[in-house]
Amino acid sequence: MHIEARSSRQPGGGGNIVVAAALTRVYVNCTQLRVQLALPMPRGSVLSRTPVTAAADLDSSTGATASMDFTKPRYTPMSRRRRIYEGKAKVLYEGPEPGTLIQHFKDDATAFNAKKHQVIEGKGVLNNRISEYVFQHLNDIGVPTHFIRRLNMREQLIREVEIIPLEVVVRNVAAGSLSQRLGIEEGTQLPRSIIEFYYKNDQLNDPMVSEEHITAFGWATPQEIDDVMSLAIRVNDFLSGLFLGVGIRLVDFKMETGRLWENDLMRIVVADEISPDSCRLWDIKSSEKLDKDRFRRDLGGLLEAYTEVAKRLGIMSEGERPQGTGPVLVKG
Ligand code: AIR
Numbered sequence: 001m002h003i004e005a006r007s008s009r010q011p012g013g014g015g016n017i018v019v020a021a022a023l024t025r026v027y028v029n030c031t032q033l034r035v036q037l038a039l040p041m042p043r044g045s046v047l048s049r050t051p052v053t054a055a056a057d058l059d060s061s062t063g064a065t066a067s068m069d070f071t072k073p074r075y076t077p078m079s080r081r082r083r084i085y086e087g088k089a090k091v092l093y094e095g096p097e098p099g100t101l102i103q104h105f106k107d108d109a110t111a112f113n114a115k116k117h118q119v120i121e122g123k124g125v126l127n128n129r130i131s132e133y134v135f136q137h138l139n140d141i142g143v144p145t146h147f148i149r150r151l152n153m154r155e156q157l158i159r160e161v162e163i164i165p166l167e168v169v170v171r172n173v174a175a176g177s178l179s180q181r182l183g184i185e186e187g188t189q190l191p192r193s194i195i196e197f198y199y200k201n202d203q204l205n206d207p208m209v210s211e212e213h214i215t216a217f218g219w220a221t222p223q224e225i226d227d228v229m230s231l232a233i234r235v236n237d238f239l240s241g242l243f244l245g246v247g248i249r250l251v252d253f254k255m256e257t258g259r260l261w262e263n264d265l266m267r268i269v270v271a272d273e274i275s276p277d278s279c280r281l282w283d284i285k286s287s288e289k290l291d292k293d294r295f296r297r298d299l300g301g302l303l304e305a306y307t308e309v310a311k312r313l314g315i316m317s318e319g320e321r322p323q324g325t326g327p328v329l330v331k332g
């Protein structure tokens with residue numbers, strides 16, 4: 001993919017780049033795409049060429065940290081950001097303020113502990129949007145999450161949390177590893193929602209663990225497990241209703257949680273992402289899979305399925321394409 005845009009140096013502008021022209025053309029696989037990529041800043045805006053760090057928010061006269069205006073766009077060239085962590089589908093960068101991070105969604109799809117891997121162009125863009133939608137709504141109904149706001153097509157600003165090393169899986173319908181382990185046919189409605197814990201450890205293949213293991217090995221306290229479970233139930237209720245409303249059955253999902261420190265107080269919040277990568281979503285009428293099982297089971301059509309989920313949620317408009325990384329300035 002090639003993005004053409006024009007920019008010019010501001011004379012004596014101290015190394016800043018001035019946005020001189022809006023994006024002109026975008027090419028995907030050599031075909032010119034007609035896209036409406038609004039540059040999120042007016043022409044003539046100055047892009048900082050230095051990393052936006054906490055220093056940018058310091059009031060130089062007092063040395064006090066100015067309160068962060070999260071509605072104000074900030075731009076840091078990707079290559080200059082400090083990378084904190086790279087996972088299979090996402091990268092975490094240092095955020096613009098202490099206590100914040102930038103969560104970047106990649107196009108990588110992995111399964112079976114990354115034994116299977118493929119890059120699916122556009123997946124990251126869709127997951128960023130779908131996860132933003134879910135986390136924003138969770139925030140709105142008072143379920144605390146790490147999410148602050150989406151920054152661009154692939155990135156969101158999040159609060160830095162101490163990740164609890166557990167994958168919390170909530171199941172409403174038998175599928176996947178539960179069906180395999182217990183011999184229950186996929187699609188069987190469970191007598192009640194079931195919560196399972198897996199220890200987040202790739203080397204060990206994320207083994208299933210019980211509350212006994214979690215407390216004995218100090219991954220979380222009994223009180224924290226209670227908090228995690230009540231969050232999981234609230235997220236499940238919210239997601240089940242949300243998807244039911246758009247003709248989708250929430251079969252199961254995985255979520256992660258983290259400890260958010262605010263002064264001396266700590267609370268547990270929902271972290272990571274909630275997207276078709278981490279949920280099983282079946283069309284109610286046709287039972288068609290609209291989630292990562294399309295990749296795991298070689299069904300094809302992953303991008304189309306994720307786009308369908310986004311469209312039904314009203315996130316992406318008809319005809320909108322998920323490809324692209326957003327406008328990239330060509331220096332010169
Ligand atoms: N999941 C578990 N580990 C990673 C992910 N994404 C999700 C799956 C599925 C649920 O957890 O996407 O929605 C249960 O997975 P499984 O394989 O245990 O049946």
Ligand code: ASP
Pocket residue numbers: 088110111112113114115277292296
């Ligand atoms: N994402 C995990 C992996 O890379 C598990 C999965 O979703 O199947 O194996």
